[in-house]
Amino acid sequence: MKKLTLSLMAITALSSSLQADEMSDIKAQLKALTQKMNDIEAKNEASSNALIEEVSALKTFNAIPELASKSYTGLGYAASKVFYSKSPLSIGGYGKVDYIHYTDDKSDGKDEADNYRAIFYIGYKFTDNIIFNSEIEFEHGGAKTGESGYAIVEFAAVDFLIQPEFNVRLGHVLVPVGHINLQHEPTMFNAVNRPETEKYIIPSTWHENGILTYGTFGNVDYTAGIVAGLNAANGNGKNSWRGARQGGRDSKAEDFAFIGRLDWHALESLDLSTSIFTGDSGQSQAGLDGVGHTVWEVHGVYKEGPIELTALYANATVDGEANFATFHADTAVSSEGTGYYINAAYNINEKWAPFIRYENYNAEEETLTYNTATASFVNGSAEDTKITALGLNYRPHPNVILKADYLFYDNKGTDDDRLELSMGYIF
């Protein structure tokens, strides 16, 4: 445009020396040229805008295929949705590798370096409302005959999403009891290992075959359902609940257990939950009539700014303990166990978080032993186990966590204090 102005000035200056008809000819040519340039500019802008519109539409379509409102292959909008949907297959996973050094202050614990968990999620979305999700877990380095490692399906269930108030999960499901069982990825808790209350009182990781219904009413989420019960033929001592899990491996289903859970989002920063599992566990096996296992708990999670507090109380009981003890003659079985823990973490920034966890549990608060020699029952009780964990988390990336903690054990001289290091990841 500047050049054009200069040219016009030059022409004006020269005009006096040019003939009038030559002048008018040049002016006409210039006018035509200017018009052509304006046309080209407008065309370029229109093309560029059209290109931006097209790319943007393509980008939006790629991100949200369902927003394309036209029908596909003659079907209506809803029916043709599936043709637009992105890949229905979803893969994820998590894992952790631990190193544990025992201080040998009370016993002779052997240090360990363990490829503890390598877990893969596979999900498949059949439709927007029918979704399969699974978790396949390799523990302690995987399965090998004669070794402690194993491969296991932790869940494999299909969700039928019906409406926010009522949905169904069917198949091999995580038992929705406690805090850790549903959120057991290493990035979800501070210490290297889960609290022992959620290992022996609430036997996580706890999974079984069954059906769950779940939904939301205002600030309250609920879950209710039935799964195959525990098997009282297995488990004794502090493992009276943990050892009785069937894990969905050809589970005996003569007895079922009821599960109920409520999660109340009381405040923006506070969630309060309670859950229960209760049912017979004799599974129609001789000598185990009337034996039943119950586990219930309450817990709360408070998050405000950099502060995160978690507290849980759990209680586990066994009914029909006389039959339970007689079946496991000459071995103590537990009829009651309780435990609680409090975990406090402070997120200094997005990477560093020191934490402290204190727990006190006793999985053998009330034990019973049937002595075959004397044909009599002996009541007993074990000491509480008190564990204080002090530690630090470092997250080089939000999905990668390095943990270090030191555990002080106070349980009348059986378990060593220990230093634990761990690398965990989730993707």
Add this chain to the structure above:
Amino acid sequence: MFRLILLLLISSSLLLSKVLIRPDEAMRAHFGKDAIVSKKNILLVKKDIIEAQKIAKRKIKDHLFRIFIAKKGNIVLGYGVLHTSKVRTKDETSMFLIGTNGKLKAIEIIAFYEPPEYLPPKRWLKQFSGSTTKNELKLKQDIRSISGATLSARAITDSTKIALSILEVARKKSKI
């Protein structure tokens, strides 16, 4: 039991997912039913992106953004910035509804392709209301994490900061 399961199977296949809300519906839900909603596609050059990154303190991979505008007559009521990010392996697309004062009014999740348990609840999204580019929006400090859905929390938190910054730069450069 079998009949119940069969009934559920049949009924669930007839129902639609509740997750999606169309961007224009989201705009009207927050800026008024009678708002006139239009959209503009904004192309930001490298220099603009660098400026937006400095404000957001997050890396911005895109150059092209779709921004919705709600108007009543000639008066602009507010904007809706669409942003897509990866959660675990799948994408989520959210609309960030921002007032003319640059304050975030609300977040609406438009599409979410991860399993529903990772979908952030509305009550969690509310904590972003009133945020501006001046807010750091650091997860686990300024913003509470979501138990069981940390990756979703991360994706939405970063997207919020990016959307606020993109709109600020686009308005400064008179692109909108």
